[in-house]
Amino acid sequence: MGFPNRLQPFALLVMRLVLGAIMIAHGYHKVFGGFHSHYEFVGSLGIPAWMAYLSTGTEFFGGIGILLGLFTRFFSLAFMIEMAVAIWKVHFKNGLTGQGGYEFPLALAAIAFALMCFGGGPWGATFGGRAGGARKTKNG
Numbered sequence: 001m002g003f004p005n006r007l008q009p010f011a012l013l014v015m016r017l018v019l020g021a022i023m024i025a026h027g028y029h030k031v032f033g034g035f036h037s038h039y040e041f042v043g044s045l046g047i048p049a050w051m052a053y054l055s056t057g058t059e060f061f062g063g064i065g066i067l068l069g070l071f072t073r074f075f076s077l078a079f080m081i082e083m084a085v086a087i088w089k090v091h092f093k094n095g096l097t098g099q100g101g102y103e104f105p106l107a108l109a110a111i112a113f114a115l116m117c118f119g120g121g122p123w124g125a126t127f128g129g130r131a132g133g134a135r136k137t138k139n140g
Helices: 008-044 049-068 072-094 103-118
Strands: none
Touching: 008 049, 008 072, 008 103, 049 072, 072 103
């Protein structure tokens, strides 16, 4: 196994920590004081306003879960869905790199996709089995 391959668990940890921190930061102000305006904003997008509860919970509590390595694949899927909706309903009209463009939510969705596919890696809280959904192979 070459040196870059030995860094894969560390790369998964870095992606998990970055995605978790960003999502917590985005959800924090909604949970602690700004939920009402978020609720109204979601309703103004033509989405049922009650879905603001889902997006807030996904961002804040899902971010905590990702940070800890807890249910990484589940929360990563939820983040991918949320970022897809954000791109579709809010950012797409601004282009990829325009003011308010979709490059940042697209990058977050790509990180979430990688974590959903590969799991969170060996360093994190898990329930039974091997961390990150890794499987023991014949050679390792």
